[in-house]
Amino acid sequence: MADYKMEAAKAALQLIKPGQTIGVGAGSTIANLLGLIAADKDLAASLTFATSSFKTAALIMEYDFRLVGSEHVKHIDIYFDGCDQFDAQLNALKCGGGIHTSEKIMASLADEFILIGDDSKAVEKLDITYPLVLEVLPTALQLVNQWLLKHIPTAKTTMRMSTQKDGAVITENGNYLLDVYFTEPMEIAEMDAVKMVPGVVEHSLFVDLAGRAIIAGESGVRILTPR
Numbered sequence: 001m002a003d004y005k006m007e008a009a010k011a012a013l014q015l016i017k018p019g020q021t022i023g024v025g026a027g028s029t030i031a032n033l034l035g036l037i038a039a040d041k042d043l044a045a046s047l048t049f050a051t052s053s054f055k056t057a058a059l060i061m062e063y064d065f066r067l068v069g070s071e072h073v074k075h076i077d078i079y080f081d082g083c084d085q086f087d088a089q090l091n092a093l094k095c096g097g098g099i100h101t102s103e104k105i106m107a108s109l110a111d112e113f114i115l116i117g118d119d120s121k122a123v124e125k126l127d128i129t130y131p132l133v134l135e136v137l138p139t140a141l142q143l144v145n146q147w148l149l150k151h152i153p154t155a156k157t158t159m160r161m162s163t164q165k166d167g168a169v170i171t172e173n174g175n176y177l178l179d180v181y182f183t184e185p186m187e188i189a190e191m192d193a194v195k196m197v198p199g200v201v202e203h204s205l206f207v208d209l210a211g212r213a214i215i216a217g218e219s220g221v222r223i224l225t226p227r
Ligand code: 5RP
Pocket: 005, 025, 026, 027, 028, 029, 030, 081, 082, 083, 084, 093, 094, 095, 096, 097, 098, 099, 116, 117, 118
């Protein structure tokens, strides 16, 4: 069976020019892209990388690429990242990693944010498969829960808990993660509004940030732009 994530990564590689600063997120498609870059030694030696992901940073170090810390990176030429699902306007939900705050900072620093992955991620309108994830200041936990109960009473909210220790998952910023599952598809603006609740650091919906999406599937590789 064809490896669609690898096909998408190969198409992404074509967009990278020597000397650029490349931002990379997390996931298997990103790992494929880094493997392809590593195979082109001249290109790899000319690039500088920045990443929002601890795991991806470890991979970058393994390849011995130049890595600049996220607090020091001033400009990114292209930020590539996977996602869980994106719609026709390339609004993307990024839920699995719980690192969406750093990912959004990188995407916003970049000249261009490009989504990459297999074509199962592309939908006309975001559905309810994935939760909207909120990074929440610990002191705002009750306020955010109360706001959700009042404004979206049908939503089911769970705190992301650690499987390796007793207690909540704590983000790299020292905050909690709330997974908000909707019972019916929501409008983008309704989900985006959650950002305004005091204590919500970021949510995992990337609105109007991606300029292109490179996806691969049975019908080949497609490069999509917001409709
Ligand atoms: C996590 C993400 C990841 O980028 C996404 O899950 C990676 O997907 P894949 O492994 O299919 O490339 O958004 O929040």
